Amino acid sequence: MFLGxxxxxxxxxxxxxxxxxxxxxxxxxxxxYQGVELLDCFWKEKEDEIQKAKDIAGESGLQIGCxxxxxxxxxxxxxxxxxxxxxxxxxxxxxxxxxAPIMRVFGGSPKQDxxxxxxxxxxxxxxxxxxxxxxxxxVVMAMENHGTLSGSWKQVKQIIESVDSPNFGATADFGNxxxxxxxxxxxxxxxxxxIKHVHCKDFVPTPNGETQYYEALSKKRFSxxxxxxxxxxxxxxxxxxxxxxxxxxxxxxxxxxxxxSQGVPQSKAFLQRYF
Numbered sequence: 001m002f003l004g005x006x007x008x009x010x011x012x013x014x015x016x017x018x019x020x021x022x023x024x025x026x027x028x029x030x031x032x033y034q035g036v037e038l039l040d041c042f043w044k045e046k047e048d049e050i051q052k053a054k055d056i057a058g059e060s061g062l063q064i065g066c067x068x069x070x071x072x073x074x075x076x077x078x079x080x081x082x083x084x085x086x087x088x089x090x091x092x093x094x095x096x097x098x099x100a101p102i103m104r105v106f107g108g109s110p111k112q113d114x115x116x117x118x119x120x121x122x123x124x125x126x127x128x129x130x131x132x133x134x135x136x137x138x139v140v141m142a143m144e145n146h147g148t149l150s151g152s153w154k155q156v157k158q159i160i161e162s163v164d165s166p167n168f169g170a171t172a173d174f175g176n177x178x179x180x181x182x183x184x185x186x187x188x189x190x191x192x193x194x195i196k197h198v199h200c201k202d203f204v205p206t207p208n209g210e211t212q213y214y215e216a217l218s219k220k221r222f223s224x225x226x227x228x229x230x231x232x233x234x235x236x237x238x239x240x241x242x243x244x245x246x247x248x249x250x251x252x253x254x255x256x257x258x259x260x261s262q263g264v265p266q267s268k269a270f271l272q273r274y275f
Contacts, residue, residue, distance in 0.1 A: 022052065025062060035251075037064075040091065046094075073123040081126055085129040092134050105144070107123045109149060135165065147176075175202060181220070198251060200227060203224060234271075235274070250275075
């Protein structure tokens with residue numbers, strides 16, 4: 001496995017226009033990362049930036065280990081699901097142009113009157129409509145355990161087995177398993193054969209008075225923190241992946257309360273011992 005970083009670690013700076021794709025890639029190179037994860041929500045002039053991002057990464061000796069999009073198939077309207085399938089297919093094309101072997105995808109977001117069981121066939125059919133193109137382009141769609149609709153390891157496993165494609169697997173987000181009231185280590189063990197990408201992030205129970213948090217199904221609240229300072233148990237998770245010869249990128253995804261300029265370097269320093 002090799003160490004990379006997600007541009008989401010600097011999402012506040014990127015959304016504020018204070019960090020471009022070029023800035024991020026050069027930062028990753030200067031800090032000694034081996035790979036980067038790029039997200040479609042940060043494009044400004046997409047057509048121009050795709051080739052620039054690929055060129056700068058190549059010149060910097062960095063692999064674009066993952067390209068991430070934000071699709072949602074948990075939609076009652078068939079026409080909107082069809083639009084989402086086209087969006088995923090465009091993402092596959094972009095990942096291919098970038099030379100990214102992995103594309104992070106979502107199942108869907110919670111909505112009123114939409115349960116997991118109701119959304120399951122919509123999610124599966126949506127990805128089945130995209131798997132032929134993914135196989136043709138050599139891009140693996142890796143579904144993240146994102147949110148509370150399809151965030152448990154058993155749900156991730158069920159969707160992967162139902163889509164049934166060598167180009168469809170899992171993005172294991174260590175922290176997100178806490179939001180469905182599960183133990184991250186048990187979850188990673190449960191989907192281990194299908195893990196194609198990893199988001200390495202840590203959470204703490206939200207401090208009193210803190211307004212930045214994620215709410216779990218149990219109503220527990222968690223906030224991001226420096227890697228190693230929280231309750232996720234990062235070390236045993238990375239040792240498990242090493243033991244099972246996980247070879248893809250470990251993407252540092254910082255969502256902590258400290259400014260990224262502090263939290264990211266501190267998190268990287270913690271991770272170095274595992275590489």
